[in-house]
Amino acid sequence: MGKLNRKLRKWTADMLDLPQDVAYDLPRMTMIGDRQLYIENHRGVLHFSSHQLRLQLSHGVLEVSGADLVIRTIWTEEVFVEGKIESIHLMDREGQR
């Protein structure tokens, strides 16, 4: 995205009161307690085990840790995770945050 493009998008989002995820291609996460997690706008699975799920985002990586994690459903842009979720970390492309 060019700089102008990004600015235009931000301006539109501010003017029209749009949610940020629509404007910036950000992931949207919906969490129900510690048992269900619904992630939109991911870019693929990096790692998956019963206690950790790492997802590629457009900018960075999302790490979900827990126990007995199961991907109930997965589509190209959405994931629906079930299990006992303990933490969610948002990281830069490689480093930590």
Added chain:
Amino acid sequence: MKEGWLQRMKGIVTVQVRGGEPEALVNGALQDGLSLWSIRRTSPEHMVFSLTVPDFFRLRPYLRRTGCRIHVTRREGLPFWLRKARKRKFFLGGIALFFVAMYLLSSLLWNIEVRGNKAIRTEDLLAAAKAEGVHPFQWEWKLPEPSDLAKRLAQRLPDAAWIGVEKKGTRLIIQVVETKKPAVRAPRNTRHLIASADAVVTRIIADKGRPVVHVNSRVKKGQTLISGTIGEGANTATVVADGEVRGLVWYEYDVVSPLERTANVYTGETKTKWSLVLFGRALQLTGYGKDPFSASQTREQLQQLGWRGWELPVGRLKETVMELRQERRQLGREEAVESGLLQARADVLSKAGADAVVKEQKILHEKTDNGKVYMKVLLEVDQSIVKEMPLVQMQGE
């Protein structure tokens, strides 16, 4: 994803992935539009997921690319079920037969209901319906259209003013509205009206026919009052003469009225018997023994337990036996004459009809002899004097 019916139709395979890079396999499959669900790790080396059968066959290139090996652990859905069913031919046939039978039986017409008919017999209606091809156990697709059928049934049954046909599942309801017909009148002969007695006409109204006599004219018994032939010369016709003719008729009576009368009189002595009534049977409780009266009359009173139209089969019966005494009574001459006249009037009214009116009464002769009054009474009665006389058709005239 909860497996839906579409997935079940396609068939669901649960596979176990071993070795290689399972994440890459999942990503690659997703990129290509394969849908996977229930992905979980059972151990660090093993991953399990489910997918449909068509997707399963598309998975092969990704397996090769990522170096994974798969092993099917569970098969579900229609394709697998069909394969199993192929071995159970009779079971499958039974299921098919069940559905076929269900369809056939539900497309039969099971019963026909006829509503709203009174004069038209249900059998006639059903016979008419049968002639139109509508009878129980008829195929639904052979039935004519309800509106069409209603029209044709109405044509077959002229007594029905309207017929409605309604189909409710396996039932056919035929609703009938009958025509209201006037009461059938018996055909009447052409006739004259003639006098039933010697009389003086007081009133004549001819509804039909030609009046021949006038008010105050004297008629003999059998004389024509209203003629059934009308018109003149060649244009004569005979009709059913109808009308009202009243006249004064004289009756002469010989009345005998005794001076001594006997009458039954209650003495006032009574005896009461009580009975218990259960289910229409009475059990006498009190008043046993012979009645002490030589002549008596009994009055019964039944009282039944009940509440608001409900009647219990329990009640009591009160019988009152009342003593009678015969009493002789001596009448005066006047009283005897009066009762004799009354008797004569009652007799004449019963002969002359209910609408007769006694205009005048005259005692022509009176004699008291042997304890009786002998009288000759003349009564003048205003009554209908009409009698019918059928007209015999004269042929060739």
